[in-house]
Ligand code: SAH
């Protein structure tokens with residue numbers, strides 16, 4: 469049986485793509501390995517959103533040069549967004565790479581690997597660029613890869629990502645995603661519902677719907693249009709599903725019907741990730757985000773009106789072209805005012821091929837970007853900590869995801885590690901089963917996506933449990949499972 473090693477960077481889309489590629493390869497007889505040295509095939513599922521993510525992949529490829537020299541039959545592949553972005557350049561920079569496949573061609577990976585193994589030489593399969601054909605041709609060349617799901621392939625069998633949209637048409641000037649993921653396409657609702665029903669039937673309790681601007685979801689079929697809120701209502705009916713999340717939202721498409729759906733449908737997570745990117749109109753305009761800061765504020769106020777308890781999170785880019793101290797101060801102000809549960813903060817990284825790279829100089833020095841990044845992060849961290857304090861003494865419902873990071877590090881449990889968003893290995897690598905009687909530190913999430921750490925039993929992984937919170941920092945709530953007594957003690961307590 470050929471052994472496969474796969475490493476994944478980037479966003480949740482890539483995590484899902486890796487899961488599906490691995491599932492397809494397992495069907496062809498591959499088995500997974502956690503080490504590159506005994507792997508017959510090594511795949512990197514890559515990201516192009518910042519330069520750093522690309523350079524890390526080239527370094528990883530560099531480390532494999534000798535291994536390939538010693539064993540020329542080892543197949544090395546680069547798949548995903550960087551494959552689409554760099555295409556032949558990958559072969560030029562790492563001539564020992566055998567396979568380059570863009571995200572719109574992932575269905576071809578198993579056949580291409582067979583061809584390479586049969587001696588056909590290096591293979592390149594990418595989709596059309598955004599200027600390389602008619603809209604129809606380009607759209608068709610970016611195929612959504614959504615084969616049948618296999619529960620054993622997921623980081624946890626009770627949680628799953630479900631793609632509802634591919635690509636992006638917003639063309640924010642800093643962003644490479646529309647080039648590498650192609651035109652925005654919403655998946656037909658009946659496909660999404662069928663997949664969600666199958667997942668629920670296999671014991672999946674939580675699904676996270678994925679799209680670059682997920683709330684722009686809209687599917688037209690003749691006269692009938694399915695909006696995001698309609699899709700959510702239909703998914704809500706599926707027995708067995710207990711939580712539904714969706715990421716990432718585009719501020720301009722946060723319509724009232726969607727907010728009403730989140731408010732009225734109990735299975736919907738009270739959590740909205742709506743990146744602002746900047747607090748300055750000047751910068752937003754250069755970014756071509758399509759809204760003013762006044763409009764963002766209005767949208768944010770509407771979320772607070774409809775969903776006072778919801779956790780709202782954001783992304784920010786600091787040091788975008790021409791960003792002044794005043795512009796940056798406006799981002800700080802927005803963070804203070806909106807009281808985000810948390811924000812992901814990135815230093816601007818110029819991406820060749822984007823409008824931003826063509827139109828504006830990357831003129832904010834690296835040290836200024838770094839300082840602004842740290843400053844905004846410090847403001848956000850303080851707010852995140854304040855935001856978690858009201859949970860002290862409260863009881864929350866936690867979906868238990870697995871052992872906490874520290875339990876994993878100490879190796880106390882022998883349980884499969886919980887996967888994080890940046891890096892994932894599909895399960896089945898470490899293989900040891902949980903030890904049922906041990907008390908371990910577990911981690912899970914609330915309905916509003918807050919991380920909760922508590923002591924529990926490995927058997928509780930996958931359950932939704934009541935947890936009482938006794939401590940909190942910026943990123944984590946600490947609690948204890950509430951045990952339900954049905955005996956004389958309860959009787960005496962309540963009388
Ligand atoms: N579709 C999502 C996010 C896409 S990329 C959205 O529209 O919000 C995830 C985040 O990376 C973005 O929200 C942005 O904050 C950041 N990002 C994108 N391009 C970047 C660049 N060139 N440099 C730095 N950060 C970038």
Ligand code: SF4
Pocket residue numbers: 636637638639640643644645646680681718
């Ligand atoms: Fe990139 Fe903007 Fe599309 Fe998000 S909305 S993927 S930031 S172009």
Ligand code: F3S
Pocket residue numbers: 477478479480481482514515516517549644645648649
């Ligand atoms: Fe990166 Fe591609 Fe996602 S560029 S952020 S992996 S869509």
